[in-house]
Amino acid sequence: MGPYTRAxxxxxxxxxxxTVARVFGGLVVRASRAGCAGVRVFVVASRRYIAEGKVAECxxxxxxxxxxxxxxxxxxxxxxxxxxxxxxxxKGVLEAHGMRFGLx
Numbered sequence: 001m002g003p004y005t006r007a008x009x010x011x012x013x014x015x016x017x018x019t020v021a022r023v024f025g026g027l028v029v030r031a032s033r034a035g036c037a038g039v040r041v042f043v044v045a046s047r048r049y050i051a052e053g054k055v056a057e058c059x060x061x062x063x064x065x066x067x068x069x070x071x072x073x074x075x076x077x078x079x080x081x082x083x084x085x086x087x088x089x090x091k092g093v094l095e096a097h098g099m100r101f102g103l104x
Contacts, residue, residue, distance in 0.1 A: 008045055014054075015045075015061045021068070028072045038072035050083045055092060063096040 010019035024041065031039040049058035062077055069075055077097070083089045 015049075015057055017061065017064060020061075020065065024073060032072070038074065040074035040076065042076045042078065044078045046077060046079050046083070050080075050089060055089055059092040059096040063098075066097060 006019075007023045008015055008020055010016040027039045027041065031037075046058050046062075049055070065075065077093075079089075079093060084093065
């Protein structure tokens with residue numbers, strides 16, 4: 001298991017919310033110690049989870065995470081165009097990120 005997988009799943013087989021919260025929290029602490037006001041994370045995890053057929057797991061997590069972000073953590077979630085061309089995936093992305101699109 002590589003570091004990317006451990007950052008999202010811990011030692012499990014699915015996204016572990018507590019593990020990700022701990023990893024992201026650590027990034028904010030490190031940025032603060034370095035004199036930075038915050039950190040921005042560019043996430044491409046959806047590519048892997050959607051390819052594995054874990055669309056709901058990925059989008060449920062992104063919705064959960066988006067509600068917990070603070071001014072010290074900016075997050076950009078990237079998707080492949082081919083995934084967004086699937087109606088169910090696009091609908092899920094818009095719902096998961098509704099507050100950022102004014103849909104909430």
